[in-house]
Amino acid sequence: GENVEQHPSTLSVQEGDSAVIKCTYSDSASNYFPWYKQELGKGPQLIIDIRSNVGEKKDQRIAVTLNKTAKHFSLHITETQPEDSAVYFCAASAGSASKIIFGSGTRLSIRP
Amino acid sequence: DAEITQSPRHKITETGRQVTLACHQTWNHNNMFWYRQDLGHGLRLIHYSYGVQDTNKGEVSDGYSVSRSNTEDLPLTLESAASSQTSVYFCASSEYRKGNTEAFFGQGTRLTVV
Numbered sequence: 001g002e003n004v005e006q007h008p009s010t011l012s013v014q015e016g017d018s019a020v021i022k023c024t025y026s027d028s029a030s031n032y033f034p035w036y037k038q039e040l041g042k043g044p045q046l047i048i049d050i051r052s053n054v055g056e057k058k059d060q061r062i063a064v065t066l067n068k069t070a071k072h073f074s075l076h077i078t079e080t081q082p083e084d085s086a087v088y089f090c091a092a093s094a095g096s097a098s099k100i101i102f103g104s105g106t107r108l109s110i111r112p
Numbered sequence: 113d114a115e116i117t118q119s120p121r122h123k124i125t126e127t128g129r130q131v132t133l134a135c136h137q138t139w140n141h142n143n144m145f146w147y148r149q150d151l152g153h154g155l156r157l158i159h160y161s162y163g164v165q166d167t168n169k170g171e172v173s174d175g176y177s178v179s180r181s182n183t184e185d186l187p188l189t190l191e192s193a194a195s196s197q198t199s200v201y202f203c204a205s206s207e208y209r210k211g212n213t214e215a216f217f218g219q220g221t222r223l224t225v226v
Contacts, residue, residue: 034214043218043219099145099157100157
């Protein structure tokens, strides 16, 4: 079955710097890669996603890149702010009516 | 507004008891999922359903069961609660639309088995 690995497990960056979280997946049939943000005491919320026919997608300070050949995808957050502190999960899915498999999460801390 | 709700938010139960966690969504989504969240393991899939009367086992299904009698609800039952099942449980629902499968999560249920 699908396996998603995520690194690092914890990440601390200075406010204003960039943060990068990386994931790899095992199932070549996966074609949808969402990223979720989980704040303390809440359920995960989708922040950005990318499909396998796209190499990069950007939404303001957040960008995702996908290397389908290497089965790697990454989340990039630029100009980090205190409200970016949270746990981030990558995930992979094979699309229509398919289960979503999550990585183990990255706890991001933004230092003032 | 459409939403997904879980109840209870917190539950303490004794080892060996049967426990049912409720999940109700008003998105009219066909897909529903149960995950457990433990430190160092992220979100692990317990059971999932693609529609009424459909249920499937996830990667950590032992000791859990679900039933799907309508579109809105997917209750999760722990047949005989064990301390290893102490965790935070999240329910989610999703629908495949325009090539995307965004999942919406509930607020979670913190279950403690003593």
